[in-house]
Amino acid sequence: MVRARDLKGIPFVNKPDTRLKPFSEIGRTGSVDDPGQMLKGWTGWAARGLNDAVAEGVVMPEAAVGTYLTSQAALLQLLADCRRSVAIISADGTAYDGQQGFWSGTGFLVAANLLLTNHHVLNSIEVARNAKVEFNYEISPERLLAGDGSAPQATQTFAIDPSRLFITSPTKGGLDYTFVWIEDAAAVSYGTIAMERAFFTVSKGDSAFVIHHPDGQPKQVSLDDIDILSIDANVVHYSSDTMKGSSGAPVFDRRGRLIALHHASRGEKTELPDGGSTDVVNEGIKIAAIALDLEMRMRKGGSDASFAETILKSVHGSDTMSGFFGGLGRRIEASELGPEAVVDTYRGSDQDVDVGFWNIEWLANRYDKPAKLDGAAKVISDLSLDMWGLSEISPPAVRALVERIKEIYGDRYECAFSEPEAAESKQSTAMIWKSSTLKGDRVSWPDKIEKLLNQRSDDPDLNVEALHGKIFDRYPGLFRFKTVRPLPAYEFFVVPLHLKAMDEGSFRRRLAARILARAVEQITLETRLDVILGGDMNAPLASDDFTAISDARFNVLGAEDEADGAFTYVKSPKSAIDNVFLSPSMRQTVGTPDFFIVAKDRTMPNYLEISDHRPVAVRLSLIKRSGKNILPDQKDLDAMIDAMMGDVGKTTKKARKGTAAKA
Incomplete structure (x- = not known):
């Protein structure tokens, strides 16, 4: 047993309040419409089954003391596997509070060369350099069964090297975490515990399992009175038993997922869900909050940026x-940086518009299958985008999907169809x-464009090689959007596309691309609004497809997925968009370099369980503007006049009611 000074006075990030x-x-500026329902939706996936049946009175337990609460038996295996990655840390020197001494804590492996613990356990490079990290400090199963009180089994020590990676957030005013480099032999021998960005992990009354080295003792797990008491953006509060030395331990939910980094306890009487009370409350830092803090450090630059980027490669999933x-x-x-910055980031959803495109043809005629419908709803809820362009989908499937998302997760989506008069x-x-x-809303294309979009490629009047069918097998609908306060004012068009059936480079595809380019040129010159085209289109439209709008200082940018997804963005001179972020599978292929930024550290949810097609996602980052309108300068006016005098301008007529140019 390691005897050490008690690191007292570890401050809580937030005061626990069960009310x-x-x-x-x-507040109301997060990315979800109903956080309470979203929490029920996500935690409900783990709680389905017997516990729900008992709560609803369908099944009566033979014997229940207090609240009926059990976990799936597989949890034992998951926790047993994770326990191997947990180590005891022995340190000495100058502690986080400036006092001299020696102390112990807990840490755990989260990647091949990454150990995670608290700042107040490893508070500096000097302390980390001299610290000792031991694995396997626990009672063996045989000795536990024998109950002979024998010494723990042999431990194994691995070297840590803070000169290779060390990043920390302070105990006071920060998130009290430290990542440090550890030799990869540790992960080979003892495995790692996966980190996820998941925000909606547990709710009040759920369980928090802590694997730790309390008071420097052999490894233990807290299994009794382990209630979640409260939860917020940064932390989870729970009643699980801990002691000094537990700092830096992993906290798990009933599914065996890592949800928090244990860091502090304090005396405070709090009511428990089963009617009892506890005199001690624990606090754990959410992994999702740590991930956001690392993102901010990476963007801020400096000595921490490269370390943060390295760590984020080992953080999976998305933060809803x-x-x-x-x-x-x-x-x-x-x-x-710290807790306030994390909350500000969550409140910042009024600074951007997130757009996705997804081919979900497997749902078109199978929306009555709960597994398919729930799977699609889960992916869309998890990514938490503001809008989606869906292809190869039927109207009944879209309506069922929107209703299912609202029912389970609380997000409210409206819908519109490219071909509203087509068969259901x-x-x-x-x-x-x-x-x-x-x-x-869906709006009409200008009359001349509408005729082109319905043109058949085998029309004899075209005097070209005859090809079967329409040029556009799936009609490219035009949709006009504008932001709702508190978002900055921004209007734009979106065209969801499905051109996948056309071989790239074929006559029909080249003709379709040129028609789309002409269509976009006309509506942009009439409205001066941005246009987004996305979906199954093999490749983005090329910049040389757009001549008139390039002369009018519009920028044409494009990116494509390694599969069939592509994205074209036509940016007006007075666009409200500052930057565009792309999902990691995409790369910019058209336009000015560096305007598109690829989010390399993002990972898509496991969509392959429900679809053969990967979603494509983009973030439109809105410019922060003053309340005054920005008037066009002389160059803008000249460009507009030149455009109106050109070929496109000659064919431009006053827009009829209900067309794209309608204000």
Whole structure:
């Protein structure tokens, strides 16, 4: 047993309050419409089964003391596997509070060369350099069964090297974490515990399992009175038993997932869900909050940036509250990194518009299958984008999907269809969008463009090689959107596409691309609005497809996925967009370099379980503007006049009511 000084006075990040609704500090500016329902939706996946049946009175337990609460038996195996990655840390020197001494704590492996613990356990490079990290400090199963009180089994020590990686967040005013490099032999021998960005992990009344070295003792797990008491954006409060030396331990939920980094305890009487009470409350830092803090450090630059980038490569999944792109492109009010900056980042959803495109043809005629419908709803909820362009989907499937998302997760989407008058069973394209952030509707293309979009490629009047069918097998609908306050004012068009059936380079595809380019040129010159085209289109439209709008100072940018997804963005001279962030599978192929930023550290949810097609996601980062309108300068006016005098301008007529140019 390691005897050490008690690191007293570890401050809580937030005061535990069981009366507050979860995440109330974020307010209404998070990325989800109903945080309470979203929490029920995500935690409900783990709680289905016997416990729900008991709660609803369908099943009566033979014997229940207090609240009936059990866990799946597989949890024992998951915790047993994770326990191997947990180590005892012995340190000495100058502690986080400036006092001299020696102490012990807990740490655990999260990647091949990464050990995670608290700042107050390893508070400096000097302390880390001299610290000792031991694995396997636990009672063996045989000795536990024998009950002979024998000494723990042999331990194994691995070297840590803070000169290769060391990043820390302070105990006071920070998130009290430290990552440090450790030799990869540790992970080979003892495995790692996966880190996820998941925001909605546990709710009040759920369980928090802690694997730790309390008071320097052999490894233990807290299994009794392990209630979650409260939860917010940064921390989880729980009643699980801990002691000095438990600092830096992993905290798990009933699914065996890592949800928090244990860091502090304090005396405070709190009521428990089963009617009892506890005199001690524990606090753990959420892994999602740590991930956001690392993102901010990476964007801020400096000595921590490369370390943060390295660590983020080992953080998986998406944070539903901040959206798939997290804090990328968001401005925060907090002057320092830490808990306030994390909350500001979650509140920053009014600074961007997140757009996705997804081919979900497998749902078109199988939306009555709960597994398929729930799977699609889960992916869309997890990525938490503001709008989606869906292809190869039927209207009944879209309506069922929107209703299912609202029912399970609380997000409210509206929908519109590219071909609203087509048969209900026809697969086409559609848009869904959150009514809390956007107003939108399908609008008509100008008359001459409409004729082109319905043209057949085998029309003898074209005098070209005859090809079967329409040029556009799936009609490219035009949708106009504008942001809802508190988002800055921004209007734009979206065209969801499905051109996948056309071989790239074929006559029909080249003709389709040119028609789309002409269509976009006309509506942009008439409205001066941005246009986004995305979906299954093999490759983005090329910049040389756009001549008139290039002369009018419009920028054409494009990116493509390694599969069939592509994205074209036509940016007006007075666009409200500052930058565009792309999901990691995409690369920029058209336009000015560096305007598109690839979010390399993002990972898509496991969509392959429900679809053969990968979603494509982009974030439009809005420019922060003053309340005054920005008037066009002389060059803008000249460009507009030149455009009107050109070929496109000659064919431009006053837009009829209900067309794209309608204000």
